Amino acid sequence: MRELYIEENTPVHQLHPGLKLIIFVVYLIFLNLTVPGDWLVLILFFLILWFLIIWAKIPVSLLAKRSLFALPFVLAAAPLVFQGLPFWRISIPLMNIRIGINMEGTIKFFSILIKAVLSVQAAILITATTRFPDLIYGMKSLKIPTIFLTIFSLTWRFLFVLVGETQRMIHARDSRSSTLMLKPEKTGGKIFWRAKVVGGMAGSLFIRAFERSDRIYQAMISRGYDGNSHPSIMTPFTSGKRDLMILVCFLSLIIMTWVFGVYRG
């Protein structure tokens, strides 16, 4: 497991994470408010995002690969194409099936597809240009309650430890029973036995985590933890004039694009 962060030294990377989050959320809201079928506005939203992506020097291959992860969900919207009054009828000769393609539904389907891909790419942009602690710092500056942020950062910190532990468990299981390397479909034991094995793994993972949290708690207490999270040492971001300019620029760009779409429609 890797963090998505890509080390670069662009203005996008240096932007105050709080401002980055604001631009990100505003972008998502206005993108998703766009009326289906307003291709010009969608293209403008695409251009805004890709300007930032290219500015941040994010490899396109990574974006293309990661965007694919949103695609299986498109299946949920696929029925839109076939519902309602058909606009075109396609008949498949041999099987005597007629499929009606609904124009409105098709437009909506492709709009959803484009919005989904752009939203994922915007999310990739923000994680690729912001380290996790900085993201937490940004959320803190947006006044998100500290209790969540400390839980998030603790989760993040121990995620890698527990993922390592889980991977060791999986390796141990694979080397003893569950799968044959050459015949992955061939597995040891009956299905209930396999489920029980995984259940035992999950149970022991939980117990280990539980006991680990006890030790962590004691360590925290012994270092003076009193239930409040004290400010940690961090490279403070200063939102200078340039940051403010970027913020105003992009916010007005996003909102103007949307307003443009409303007036046209």
Added chain:
Amino acid sequence: MQNIGFFSPQIMHIPDGFLSVVVSALFWLTSLIILYFAVKNTQKRLNDRLVPLMGVMAAAIFAGQMLNFTVIGGTSGHLLGAALATIILGPWPAVVVMTSVVSIQALIFQDGGVLALGANLFNMAVVGVFVSYAVYRFFITILKKVKYSNAIAGFLAAWASIFIASLSCALQLTLSGTSPANIVIPAMAGIHALIGLGEGMITVGAILFIQSVRKDLLIAETARSGDQKVIIVGGLIISAILAILSPLASSHPDGLEWVAEKSGFMSSAKDAFYSIIPDYSLPGVQNENLATISAGIIGLLLVFLISFGWARLKKPSKKDMISEG
């Protein structure tokens, strides 16, 4: 070491673009209100232990979602963990833990959208936890004298949490006008009725293991908190509403529109909401009921085929992973 389960797309995590802004905002609001009570309640009970326990358990659930077992061919059973967290930690802490898991998945791994995060939190952290707690407590009380009562109750709780959460997910999509109710509800429900079986079996295995190793953990939770009546009632209400609303919405020709009319529910918002859900029917099939059923079956088959194909495609990478490790 490459990621194994992190980027396997789960059907339950709705990405951005699929929910309308109104629906997203509505569920953000609901989730935030429930989350506020969850944190307040957990803090009162755990005091300064809250942060380390919640943080590490969230990491454990996150990592535990990598665990899977082969079912048939390329399909596999996964753990989502809401029910297990509820049974071991109690309902309110489980809401907090699941919130941390789902939020980090959305923020860092793009598994689920950020605007849609409110809806995803509602499905997995609220519905998943409330329903599994209600079902678990219900069957524990009923089956008091049966030998493996907590295993049986655990299985049913895990299955119900997945199943009801998927109904909630399907209804959110329908409300947004993204998918017609008569296709998405049977498809989601059907697929998750199967996924729930895997979840149930893993949860039972975990409960049996914990019972034999550290029984105190299972008992301590109930002793500490007693019955959380609010959550039991809430979980039952959520289950009842979703279980009744979904078949109505999916089987009646006018779907949600009809339900809304009958119950006078959101009648003011009707025009805005339901003009985007036009009447539907499967072309070529005259009978409405038949159309609904066949559409459901087609949807199910499609989802099944695609997930099957997906699993087939992913196989070589699994081999790479083993040789790499």
